[in-house]
Amino acid sequence: MTTVQSMTGFARREGTTGRYRWAWELRSVNGKGLDVRLRLPPGLDLLETEVRRRIAAELGRGNIQASLSIGYSEPKIEAVLNRDALAALQVLRSELGDLVDPSPLRLDSLLSIRGLVEFKEAEDDAEAVSVRDAAILEGLDRALEDLVAMRRSEGAALAAILSGQVRTIEALTATVENDPSRSSEEIARRLSAQLSTLLESGGSGLDRDRLYGEVALLATKADLREEIDRLKAHVAAADDLLARGGPIGRRLDFLAQEFNRESNTICSKSNSAAVTAAGIELKVVIDQFREQVQNLE
The missing domain is CATH 1.20.120 (Four Helix Bundle (Hemerythrin (Met), subunit A))
Structure with a gap:
């Protein structure tokens, strides 16, 4: 006998993969059919089709709100030099000649120039991203199991x-x-x-x-x-x-x-x-x- 399911429920699953920290929240309320409202962080849009497929495989009816949050448990910062801007700066300095200090450019001076050096989160390689995405999808499966258990x-x-x-x-x-x-x-x-x-x-x-x-x-x-x-x-x-x-x-x-x-x-x-x-x-x-x-x- 298949268990009767309610259409209301809530589930949350979170985890850490590599230097990533992620969390799924699923909410389900009454609906005439299956309506999935999905919120994914920027950069993870490629997961949308698979996430919707997995939700539809487990739930037949209800208004579902599925949201994923992601952060870094171990930040990895890298400095990115705008080489075009640096080249333009060197040309300008050459044109100005004796009108400016001829001493070599100091690092603190370079850092003070807006847009010359940008500090941002380092991007992982394809293998690390693949491992992260697999862990996120597995977390979704566990969250769906919890949601189904509550609905049952x-x-x-x-x-x-x-x-x-x-x-x-x-x-x-x-x-x-x-x-x-x-x-x-x-x-x-x-x-x-x-x-x-x-x-x-x-x-x-x-x-x-x-x-x-x-x-x-x-x-x-x-x-x-x-x-x-x-x-x-x-x-x-x-x-x-x-x-x-x-x-x-x-x-x-x-x-x-x-x-x-x-x-x-x-x-x-x-x-x-x-x-x-x-x-x-x-x-x-x-x-x-x-x-x-x-x-x-």
């Missing part, structure tokens, strides 16, 4: 809640089915009484055969058998989905709509206070059921 844990809790709500729907369906007002004897008695009242109140000129035909039609429309049978079928389908697990959120959302349709019909057809009360309670539980379903993958 919350999914198991949601599945228990949903299963309890399905049991309530099943019990309320039985209440409607077993209400005395639904017995053929009670329906016949109530309709007969209504017909007698109508005839006694001046309806003697009405066509009796037509009246009885209309009464029979009303009795048929008032019958809740089809709604009860469909509710039972939907309960069985919900139980099957919850037992099967996996990405069942959309299917359960469809069942919630069907549950609601049948409860509305029961309330509109009801001729009993008890059945109406059960129908209203059905609507309340079904609304709660559908609200919880929105959190499932």
